[in-house]
Amino acid sequence: MPRTEKKRRKYSAEEKKSLILNSAIRVFSQKGFHRSRISDIADEAGVAYGLVYHYFENKQEILHTIFENNWGLLTKVIDTVEEQTDDLSQKLLLIVSFMLDAYKLAPDIIQVMVMEIARSSKFLKEPKIEAFEKAFSRLAEILSHHQKKGDIATDLEPKFLSYCFFGILELILTGYLLGTLQPKNGEQHEACKASLVSIFLHGIIKR
Amino acid sequence: MPRTEKKRRKYSAEEKKSLILNSAIRVFSQKGFHRSRISDIADEAGVAYGLVYHYFENKQEILHTIFENNWGLLTKVIDTVEEQTDDLSQKLLLIVSFMLDAYKLAPDIIQVMVMEIARSSKFLKEPKIEAFEKAFSRLAEILSHHQKKGDIATDLEPKFLSYCFFGILELILTGYLLGTLQPKNGEQHEACKASLVSIFLHGIIKR
Amino acid sequence: MPRTEKKRRKYSAEEKKSLILNSAIRVFSQKGFHRSRISDIADEAGVAYGLVYHYFENKQEILHTIFENNWGLLTKVIDTVEEQTDDLSQKLLLIVSFMLDAYKLAPDIIQVMVMEIARSSKFLKEPKIEAFEKAFSRLAEILSHHQKKGDIATDLEPKFLSYCFFGILELILTGYLLGTLQPKNGEQHEACKASLVSIFLHGIIKR
Amino acid sequence: MPRTEKKRRKYSAEEKKSLILNSAIRVFSQKGFHRSRISDIADEAGVAYGLVYHYFENKQEILHTIFENNWGLLTKVIDTVEEQTDDLSQKLLLIVSFMLDAYKLAPDIIQVMVMEIARSSKFLKEPKIEAFEKAFSRLAEILSHHQKKGDIATDLEPKFLSYCFFGILELILTGYLLGTLQPKNGEQHEACKASLVSIFLHGIIKR
DNA sequence: GATGAATGAGGTTTCATTCAT
DNA sequence: AATGAATGAAACCTCATTCAT
Numbered sequence: 055m056p057r058t059e060k061k062r063r064k065y066s067a068e069e070k071k072s073l074i075l076n077s078a079i080r081v082f083s084q085k086g087f088h089r090s091r092i093s094d095i096a097d098e099a100g101v102a103y104g105l106v107y108h109y110f111e112n113k114q115e116i117l118h119t120i121f122e123n124n125w126g127l128l129t130k131v132i133d134t135v136e137e138q139t140d141d142l143s144q145k146l147l148l149i150v151s152f153m154l155d156a157y158k159l160a161p162d163i164i165q166v167m168v169m170e171i172a173r174s175s176k177f178l179k180e181p182k183i184e185a186f187e188k189a190f191s192r193l194a195e196i197l198s199h200h201q202k203k204g205d206i207a208t209d210l211e212p213k214f215l216s217y218c219f220f221g222i223l224e225l226i227l228t229g230y231l232l233g234t235l236q237p238k239n240g241e242q243h244e245a246c247k248a249s250l251v252s253i254f255l256h257g258i259i260k261r
Numbered sequence: 262m263p264r265t266e267k268k269r270r271k272y273s274a275e276e277k278k279s280l281i282l283n284s285a286i287r288v289f290s291q292k293g294f295h296r297s298r299i300s301d302i303a304d305e306a307g308v309a310y311g312l313v314y315h316y317f318e319n320k321q322e323i324l325h326t327i328f329e330n331n332w333g334l335l336t337k338v339i340d341t342v343e344e345q346t347d348d349l350s351q352k353l354l355l356i357v358s359f360m361l362d363a364y365k366l367a368p369d370i371i372q373v374m375v376m377e378i379a380r381s382s383k384f385l386k387e388p389k390i391e392a393f394e395k396a397f398s399r400l401a402e403i404l405s406h407h408q409k410k411g412d413i414a415t416d417l418e419p420k421f422l423s424y425c426f427f428g429i430l431e432l433i434l435t436g437y438l439l440g441t442l443q444p445k446n447g448e449q450h451e452a453c454k455a456s457l458v459s460i461f462l463h464g465i466i467k468r
Numbered sequence: 469m470p471r472t473e474k475k476r477r478k479y480s481a482e483e484k485k486s487l488i489l490n491s492a493i494r495v496f497s498q499k500g501f502h503r504s505r506i507s508d509i510a511d512e513a514g515v516a517y518g519l520v521y522h523y524f525e526n527k528q529e530i531l532h533t534i535f536e537n538n539w540g541l542l543t544k545v546i547d548t549v550e551e552q553t554d555d556l557s558q559k560l561l562l563i564v565s566f567m568l569d570a571y572k573l574a575p576d577i578i579q580v581m582v583m584e585i586a587r588s589s590k591f592l593k594e595p596k597i598e599a600f601e602k603a604f605s606r607l608a609e610i611l612s613h614h615q616k617k618g619d620i621a622t623d624l625e626p627k628f629l630s631y632c633f634f635g636i637l638e639l640i641l642t643g644y645l646l647g648t649l650q651p652k653n654g655e656q657h658e659a660c661k662a663s664l665v666s667i668f669l670h671g672i673i674k675r
Numbered sequence: 676m677p678r679t680e681k682k683r684r685k686y687s688a689e690e691k692k693s694l695i696l697n698s699a700i701r702v703f704s705q706k707g708f709h710r711s712r713i714s715d716i717a718d719e720a721g722v723a724y725g726l727v728y729h730y731f732e733n734k735q736e737i738l739h740t741i742f743e744n745n746w747g748l749l750t751k752v753i754d755t756v757e758e759q760t761d762d763l764s765q766k767l768l769l770i771v772s773f774m775l776d777a778y779k780l781a782p783d784i785i786q787v788m789v790m791e792i793a794r795s796s797k798f799l800k801e802p803k804i805e806a807f808e809k810a811f812s813r814l815a816e817i818l819s820h821h822q823k824k825g826d827i828a829t830d831l832e833p834k835f836l837s838y839c840f841f842g843i844l845e846l847i848l849t850g851y852l853l854g855t856l857q858p859k860n861g862e863q864h865e866a867c868k869a870s871l872v873s874i875f876l877h878g879i880i881k882r
Numbered sequence: 883g884a885t886g887a888a889t890g891a892g893g894t895t896t897c898a899t900t901c902a903t
Numbered sequence: 904a905a906t907g908a909a910t911g912a913a914a915c916c917t918c919a920t921t922c923a924t
Contacts, residue, residue, distance in 0.1 A: 500795060583794050583797065587790050590786075600853075619881060620880065620881055624870065628856070628867075631849075637842070638845070649834065668878060674826060674828045
């Protein structure tokens with residue numbers, strides 16, 4: 055019977071959970087959270103739908119886990135940006151890079167984060183909005199620091215700017231996701247990142 | 262007493278439809294589209310839920326109607342902006358004004374448009390994405406015109422800029438809606454609009 | 469105002485009721501009773517659906533009226549057959565003629581009578597089954613009379629034969645209605661009637 | 676106590692499906708298809724109504740399954756009749772026997788087949804009419820064979836005769852189902868079958 | 883761990899019928 | 904007589920979740 059055992063033991067518990075989570079991301083991304091059934095996720099993962107409940111409390115918790123796993127990454131990037139450089143434009147480029155590269159690597163995750171979580175956050179328990187808020191605040195702090203340094207015009211509110219910055223990123227990603235904006239590749243992809251930073255820093259006016 | 266007749270026919274058909282539509286906007290805005298039941302809408306309007314089906318095919322059509330009614334307004338604003346002025350910054354200000362004022366006047370509508378429609382557009386029928394796309398394209402045309410005039414840096418793609426611009430607006434509104442960003446009033450509200458245009462045109466860097 | 473009056477008075481009350489009834493027959497025949505909505509009938513008649521309730525108690529009563537109007541005709545034919553001739557085969561031919569001609573003249577009525585009323589009679593109030601029963605009994609009486617006269621084999625139960633006879637007619641009509649059996653025209657239509665009588669009287673065996 | 680375990684899994688999946696199907700037959704037969712609710716079926720089967728949807732797409736599919744399961748039996752009987760005997764009257768007796776015995780064994784099934792399916796077939800998807808048609812055609816072929824053999828009068832169309840034959844059977848069964856015709860038992864039941872065959876073959880005229 | 887049968891709350895939708903105008 | 908807005912019971916169906924095996 056060890057042979058059969060092995061077949062079943064192809065994945066460890068943690069791997070199985072991951073498998074289900076990734077299936078969920080794919081399914082949510084394709085059909086949207088509300089239109090996705092637990093059985094869709096289970097089918098995608100190739101497991102019985104009852105098993106999903108071994109690893110997750112309920113459907114909502116799956117979405118929550120996706121959020122936790124990935125939003126943390128952004129937070130971490132923003133947090134470590136300070137350590138990497140002192141240059142404002144470099145800092146912004148790191149954030150832009152992270153997000154656009156993330157789209158390249160895992161558009162499904164971005165889809166879910168942007169579309170499903172942002173959308174429903176208003177109706178969720180407080181903690182999720184707080185998490186969002188934290189990222190915005192951290193960037194605001196960075197901007198505030200540079201404002202004090204004299205890099206940024208003093209009549210602009212850092213928090214407000216933080217929303218502007220992420221707004222640009224979010225809608226560019228949305229355009230990519232909807233297929234109405236063509237994502238670039240290779241060098242152009244990098245140029246695109248620089249462009250975004252430049253637009254935010256210097257605007258679009260020809261100087 | 263015919264004038265004060267309270268039971269039925271207080272409203273004309275068109276008014277009743279409007280009543281239901283506005284109730285739907287309020288309910289969708291408070292609970293989100295998926296969490297809203299037809300009976301919630303009917304209760305809010307003070308009618309039997311069967312009546313909702315007298316005026317609308319189904320729940321989705323209510324959302325669709327909200328979209329049609331309001332997205333058209335934005336499209337019209339963008340379309341008429343050209344006739345009002347030749348100045349790029351004035352044009353952008355008109356658009357910004359329309360959207361931020363709309364939030365002031367009817368935050369519920371903005372909530373529904375941004376959260377329920379914009380973010381779930383991927384799952385909607387094609388035509389809706391097209392409608393979105395049209396607004397982006399119209400702005401892109403305007404920007405393209407000014408690029409040719411020499412107002413805008415030539416290395417920037419108008420369509421891309423169009424997404425940046427609306428992205429800023431969208432996330433500012435989202436911040437207002439989530440309550441994480443404080444909307445301003447009166448003069449400051451106007452200053453805020455000018456700020457947004459200025460950020461887009463000249464960036465945030467101190468000159 | 470007499471002019472307007474006239475327009476409205478195009479139909480008398482009785483004519484309007486007839487109009488609705490005939491529309492109902494057409495609609496029931498096409499969609500079946502349960503799938504037909506009152507509004508379908510009203511549309512077909514070109515009136516408001518509320519008006520249907522001026523002339524009929526409810527939907528069921530419409531069906532009931534169709535039954536009453538038309539089943540009576542068959543009963544009358546069976547009842548008067550005795551007066552017309554003494555010959556068994558002539559009597560049966562009169563009944564067959566009536567039913568097959570009725571199909572030619574008004575297949576919709578036959579459709580409704582056969583499909584909607586016969587089928588649901590089990591679930592209706594007693595009276596309807598009684599009415600059916602009466603037609604079968606009357607024919608049974610006629611057959612019984614001829615049995616006593618020595619025309620019909622004595623080991624056959626007249627009531628039983630009555631069901632056989634109507635069964636033949638009913639399924640031939642059903643075949644016509646379903647389009648799986650080709651109705652004949654003109655002379656062949658008459659020959660068909662004679663055939664049916666002959667089959668019932670002498671069987672199908674070659675003599 | 677595992678043997679007497681009463682809560683769940685008393686039946687295998689296939690048995691449970693059968694249980695629901697048989698409950699449906701009973702309910703349809705008593706109340707008619709349209710008047711039967713899914714919950715009636717579930718109650719009759721002693722299960723939650725959601726379970727019905729575990730085994731069947733929808734209500735219509737239940738009816739369809741009943742049809743498939745049982746119409747197939749008749750088709751098979753007609754198909755195998757040729758192998759059993761060369762005598763026309765024996766062949767017809769086998770078919771008559773099958774149908775009248777089926778009524779004895781499972782009047783509910785006959786009720787549903789005759790009342791709900793046969794009579795509403797016009798509104799069902801094409802395939803169902805085709806299935807009916809096939810049985811009629813098979814009998815027509817058999818009759819055609821005997822016509823060529825010289826058993827049956829040459830001026831009669833086999834397809835037409837096939838409708839006559841099934842018409843007789845159908846209305847006799849209808850009489851039984853409506854309770855307006857007394858079904859016989861034992862020997863008389865057998866005599867009744869013979870009678871039907873004889874009527875079809877030799878008619879009712881005293882020779 | 884794994885399965886999928888079983889449950890039933892919850893929501894949508896239909897449409898016969900009523901009734902003010 | 905005529906209209907169609909209004910009502911709400913009724914039924915279907917979905918699917919998250921539980922739980923015996």
